[in-house]
Amino acid sequence: MKALCWTGVNETSVEEVPDPKILNSHDVILRVILTTTCGSDLHLLGGYIPFMRSGDVLGHEFLGEVVEVGAGVQKHKVGDRVVVCSFISCGKCWYCQNKLFSLCDNGNPNPAITEALWGFAPGGCFGYSHALGGYAGSHADYIRVPYADQGAFSVPDGVPDLTALFASDAAPTGWTGVDQAEVQAGDVVAVWGAGGVGQMAAAAAQLRGAERVIVIDRIANRLQQVEQHIGAETLNYEQVDVAAALREVTGGRGPDVCIEAVGMEAHSSGPAYLYDQAKQQLRLQTDRPTAVREAIHACRKGGTVFTLGVFAAVVDKFPLGAVMNKALTLRGAQQHGHRYIPQILEHMARGELTTEHLATHVMPLDQGPRGYEMFKNKEDGCVRAVFQPAG
Template identity: 45%
Template sequence: MKALVYHGRNDVRVDNVPDPKIEEPGDVIVKVSSTAICGSDLHLLDGMMPTMKEGDILGHEFMGEVVEVGADVTKFKKGDRVVVPFTIACGHCDYCDDELYSLCDNSNPNAEIAKANLGHSISGVYGYSHALGGFSGGQAEYVRVPYADVGPIKVPESLSDEQSLFLSDIFPTGYMAAENANIQPGDTVAIWGCGPVGQFAIKSAWMLGARRVIAIDDVPERLDLAEREGKAETIRTVGRKDVYEKLMEMTNGKGPDSCIDAVGAECHGDTMFGKVVDKTKEVLHAPMSRPYVLQQIMMSCKKAGTVSIPGVYIGMVNELPFGAAMNKALKFNMGQTHVQRYLQPLMAKIEAGEIDPSFVITHRMNLEDAPKAYDIFKKKEDKCIKVVMNP
């Protein structure tokens, strides 16, 4: 089959690779009909995520048709159309019992590699390094899906791929981000980053009762989409002083009730104490994430406000004004998305017409063009916000 394969930093290619096979009785094989590039995939492309190996198949946002079924699978049959959550969960450990699926104890066979390289172990994730299980991803013609009775959800015929695909990650991620923001009726919510996750966080903040949503970015097409589709107010700069002063002006000096970091490790901006992240990374030989967004949030959020972090961070984050966060009594909620928890309720919202997730798609391409798609997406060329590929 054809698949997008990692060959090193900034080097991904579409190669011919062996078809996946049933390895465990709980597996299914899915023939991929649609797959997407996620912003967190760029951390792999840029070499930020440790334990990637040449030959790894990328991609964690995908859906398609079940074509093979393991002996123990009861939920699906051949021909079923499914969307697959990016987190892989066993369904019966203590964390899965508490619906904390991204913290599953059993789905990551490389827990010790994760602890050695990331300082922790979470669930397995498709196409996202050997620290997160070494599972082949879904930017391919076929993919093996373990723990099939726990993960995927069947897609009704009434919904298109483009309406359903983002249940795999970014719609639940944006929704959980808003849920973690502890939004109360009448609250003002500020969201850093108007990429796809930020766009869904905007939509979700309204669903959860926000009175005002303020979106922060410096990419015009993203901001335009946040205004047009998300009905958000916007701040069209990422400069530290500019963002802080504008938020104070917009909230009468109080600050937003909740702040959402939908950017993560590779944010751009001016740091508070000098740009030392790259030097620290070089000296310590450890993954380092940029602090700019978190600095702005800690200084801008109101006293006793809530900070929600869906953006992916890797390794350490330097130069945080933690004293300000502590003395302001900020509350922090963060983590990889417990996707399985949200599949049914968010599917219901799509079916009811409350949201059409396809609004973020700007580019539709073939899998053969995946390297070009990554380049366009990374460089934000051609007003690119979200790429969907069809094998």
């Protein structure tokens, strides 16, 4: 079959790779219908997560049709259209039983790498390096889905493919941040980043009753999408002082919840960006925490800051004093999608959640390298490149 593979730093190629096979009785094999790029894939592409091997299949956000089922699978049959959570979780361990699915003890068969980095290993993730299991990704004609009864969800008949696709990762990641940050009715929520995850966090905050939701970015077409499709307010950080603007709209207090949806390659227009970029390129720090710092300083006293953007290891100049002295709650997580995808699909079925607009560029899988180039460089207003395998 064909698959889009990582072949080196900032290099991808469509290659012939072996077809996936059932390896466990709880597996299913899917024919991939749609699969999309994600901002966190750029960290792999650029070599910032150094656990890729040439030939690894990329992709973790996808929708497919079941073509083969293991003997132990009970919830799915051949022909079912399913969306799959990007994180791989067993459903049986202590963490899964406590709905902390991305922390599954059994989803990552290569735990040593992340145990050394973080003390404990999280679950596995499709197409996201050998640090998170070494699983083949979704940018392919077919994919094996382990623990299918846990991580694959049947799509309601009335929900189009391009809508349901984003129930795989972008929407549940946004839901994770909003729920874990305990956004309440009447809250003011600020979201850094107007990509797919940031937009879905804004949508989730609105559905939970936030009084005002403000999304911060610099890319005009993404900010326009937020206003048109999500209905949230926007700030362009290249045009305004974000901290001052947030104080102004909150009566001087600051947002109740600040959600960082940018990650380790954050950009800014200030001198701190140049400092962070230089240290990251010299490998004196692994991540650029520019947006996290701004969120911590902007958040009201006693508020909550949540990191949804992907971070790998260590950062410099982290404002721990602000966290402590302002009595902030600082949290972060990979998505617990198994917990949120069913309700997200219900919102989609009722027309309460719009996602198709994120798919600005839909193309055959054969054009995957060009799609990643457009996505990385924000060419032609690309918010997400979506691939259609021919399988």
